[in-house]
Amino acid sequence: MSELFDIKGSVALVTGASRGIGRACVRLLAEAGAIVYACARSEEALHELAAETEGVRVCVLDLRDEVMVEELASEIMEAHGRLDLLVNNAGVLGPRASLDQTSAEALREVLEVNVVGAFNVLSASYPALRAASSPRVINLSSSVGRKGRAQWGAYSISKFGVEGLSEIAADELGEDAVVVTLNPGGTATDMRAEAYPDEDPETLPSATDVAQTIVLLTRQLRAEHSGGRFSSRALFELAKTSPRGAVELP
Template identity: 40%
Template sequence: MTTSQKTALITGANKGIGMETARRLAALGTTVLIGARSAERGEAAAEELRGEGADVRFVLLDVTDEISVRTAAQHIDATFGRLDILVNNAGIAAGPQAPSEVSAATVRQVYETNVFGVIAVTHAMLPLLRRSAAARIVNMSSELGSLAHMADPGSPWSAYTSILLPYCSSKSALNAITVLYANELRGEGILVNAVSPGYCATDLNRHSGIRTAEEGAAVAVDLATVGEDGPTGAFLTEDGPIPW
């Protein structure tokens, strides 16, 4: 690896939008670390991408397990000494259920991955990102996390937001976290953004989405590779900013 070679870690990259983000970043010449909570699924994904000529390695990483997160950071430190790109992609949903039917336990479970997992991984990887000349953090959010959409009864997303309290509110929290990290890290040249990939057909929604995972990955790759004059603390689709 040359010192100019960039290294990216993508959480939940063994399938779906995370794996397509890995494929696209690798095609740009980035060394990509496939974070996955299953060694079998992670190795299989890395093997598939290596078969396409990509420089891709598997890293065992369950974002809800502090020891797993710490061990992954130690491994990346020992192998690469720094990290240039972090894509917090791993995510889960629960439901459908009316908001009044949802238990705190269900919300807590979703937040463990979608919110606390992002904080744990970002906290562990920041020392490595700070060693990069131009670090980028991309948080995989969703338009379903937009408070503006949730507050609009005529929103085209209301059919989803009205039955997905754990998921939607977890992505609102993720958006807030994104802005707060961006504010702190702006002065260090670390750009932090939340992206929405659009409604993509993946296991998350039993393949009901209308876009491909590859199309969804495009905005994450754009922000992962954006120049120093790019946005930070923004909430973006590939067509531009989304209302918070």
């Protein structure tokens, strides 16, 4: 196995950091010693997170605003000269509806955040990622981004876009970079509650459980994984059957 990625001292950017999976991910990465740029629109939630966790830098922005995203990428480049890890996690659900019940406007709104927003961050980060010695990019996808399913219209289409974005970046960023998608699976967050209002969140993995799989991926990804698709459920199983710290990705 090649050397593990060292989270301590790394520079990370996590989008969708104000709640859910992104917030948990910021916490775990910062606790492991990374400098973490935590992005979202909700200023108060981000300042609360930064006050609780050392090493967190707040960036209040809407990912749809490409100028602000460019400014953030330049700020990271100026401060650190590189970006080691991008967790492209922000997303919206949009309407749970069949295609004939989805308006073009609703589709556009979801694509604007989930695809254009993810594109804005990833493309603006290219110079800083290229300046890192072994950059990692983890793009949050979904099972419906890999196989279409009825009633998941706009969201499903957007996650197919994320899968494509990820494969293109894996091909473009060169052999030192590792770019993958992660399907977190059903996770107890606001988005899941919006999609399944009658479900008991206690029956689901927590955002922290999923953030642990993001940390695991960050550490263990190797060059040959680039362009690959991972799922948190499979990683939970792998972690259960492997002795502590010795997980080897398939």
